[in-house]
Amino acid sequence: MKEYISYFRSEIDSMQGYVPGEQPKGGKIIKLNTNESPYAPSPAVRQALQDFDYEKLRLYPDPVFTELKEEIASQNGLSPENVIAGNGSDDILTITARCFTSKDKPLASFDPSYSLYPTLAGLQGAPYIAVPLDKDFNIPSNVMEQVKDANCFMIARPNAPTGNLYPKKEMEKICAEFNGIVFIDEAYGDFAEDTCADLVKKYSNVIVSRTFSKSRCLAGLRFGYALAHEKIIEGMVKMKDSYNVAMLTQKLALASLRDKEYFARHIERIKENRAELTSELARLGFKTIPSQSNFLFTIPPCGGEKYFLELKKRNILIRYFPAERTKDFVRITVGSKEEHSCLLQATKEILGM
Template sequence: PSPVVIEAIRQTAENLVRYPDPLATAFRIRAGEVLGVDPDWILCGNGSDDILTILTRSLVDTGEMIRLPYPSYILYKTLAEIQGARSEQIPFNEDWSLPQAFGDGHDQLKLVFLPNPNSPTGTVISREDILDLANRLPCPVLVDEAYADFAEFNCIDLVKENPKIMVSRTLSKSYGLAGLRFGFLIAQPQMIAEFCKVKDSYNCDAISIAGATAAIGDQQWFNNNRNKVLETRQRLHDGLEKLGFDVIPSQANFVWCTHSSQPLKPIYEHLKDNRVLVRYMDYEGWSDGLRISVGTDEQIDACLSLIEMKV
């Protein structure tokens, strides 16, 4: 992480006798300046998973419905189960676009989760399609932008166009702060006010607030880190293609690849045996694949060399 973040955490650690600000005001002010939104449009959480939990608890009752694309982030379905709600998984089209049915509404549908970019593929749905979805659907749409800092666009300004659109963000990826556990939501103020009634009183501790505030304020470090990831992502993409993999152009900090003739489970096991950890995923109705996170150039070269031994 940024050296500014380390210093902010060090200073805060010397004064932990006091409770943290329950609204993380310092972060909301700084983030608002960086992202061009009013602080009243921001809610902070213990990672973006906390934000997803708050939304589910606020908007969905027992027996009601949450919609999500398939395959995508498994937590969405888990949150529905915890809430006693039902989850409606609608498969992507073969080109990873959303089918028309994803925008069809019904009385039991109370919340739609839409990861953009998606995991595990790194693919995106256009802003125009997301706005069209929100206009058609009867319920709020959460655009989960955990990886959006690595994409060509984001949907923050759509929150101003349609009150049903909300955007969640995390500092775990592009800011290198997965261990800090800090995420936030951007939504219209009347929605934020309702979610504040549901969240835990002190869901963000003083150290995470200080570190997150320093991180989002250091845009020079952020931009340098982002650019490194984008360059190495292309290096990984090209290297996998040279080895015969089918690679989807990614807008996240990972790459999803499949292979038309090579079994992938042995490659995954070979990498694991050599202390290189990637994700092997086998979704019903889809070809199995590997999701490989972007590391340093040296790490990617080592990963590709190990893969080459098995293809």
């Protein structure tokens, strides 16, 4: 064997790469760590799967997902030219980082927020600007000053892992004043009380993205989309892989989109469970940031790390972020009522109650 020499771009050799939450294989595990839904996808998805003729797989999928674009555009009051779809919203995020960031075009995001954003900057070799949120995890008053050198500003709204929703007025102010692309990541937007999708009609520098991994119970499918000015979409389409959304993904995503009733019912169910879990945990002494998402960011009375590790021993997975700003908290995905009762029982045990 010829001796290994690295031909990687130096940024890649020196970086860590993004570490996703654990995906355990089998075993009796309660999985409240990656914000999946505890419920099955729409039965329309099952039907579409059953109806699918497997022989069609010999052909390439529609490279521009025509039917999906039309449905998404119509549900958002936009044109198909304002829509791009991806292999999960990760794909959309990667395309965005590649289009709008580089050595001389920095990427900005809040801190704490989705830890993929700085990773994307690193992979792209772009400088990264971290904008610390204020003590209540809200937008700091001098935000525009802090991001003035960035070309792309990625904002998760609701924020992850904190779960809060920045006021829409402040979002609009950023869109109006920022000299670059404002990427509003609405991965958890369906669980929130409002959306920024309409800002796409008003501001030509705004991209709003959505995923089917959370509110549509389809994390395994890998489907996400983004809405933006047609010129932005046109450029992003150049960047995407030609056939980035698989044929089955297109069919099943469309079936999910068209079942509006199941979707609405699912959102209500998660919101109900979220409210219940929030108050049950409050009774046990947890301090929870009011959540607009499908997870709770909460301070356990016994300390974040201890609670996380004790639950893990009991086969309950949640998420712990050891950084300074987040180390007292844990992030718990809103699950089913059954999962919550196991979690609460384990919690009482841990707290010695």
